[in-house]
Amino acid sequence: MKKIKLILYFPPERTDKPFTYHLVKDYDVIFNILQAEIQPGKRGRLTIELEGTEENIQRALEFTREYGIEYRPFNKNIVRNQGECIDCGACTAVCPSDALHMNTETWKLNFDEKKCLVCELCIRACPVKAIDVNMFE
């Protein structure tokens, strides 16, 4: 099984069509929506994780493009340097997805990468520069 993250760009005429339904039903691909900015009749953006066999993902991507939805890989992630972190909690105040939160028993920072939207707000919020963004292929 393979997992990929993508940003999908919906043209206005596609925002109210059953796109994700086809991914599951026709291509046997599991999807997880990470962030959605979709309104009927307007250009939309969806950040999504797809999981399936290599072949099914490839077919799902071909369908996506033929359906009129452009996409690009979501090819970066957030890296926290635990040695630098002083557990001040400043980054948790700006994190929109609760990927960063304080453990209230240990008062240590927890980072749940699966929830991260890579919005990069935490990078600027960190006073000791313990958070960075990593680009990959």
Ligand code: SF4
């Ligand atoms: S990049 Fe955004 S979503 Fe991810 S941990 Fe930082 S603030 Fe939270």
Ligand code: SF4
């Ligand atoms: S803002 Fe920086 S130092 Fe403070 S808890 Fe977050 S990562 Fe650690």
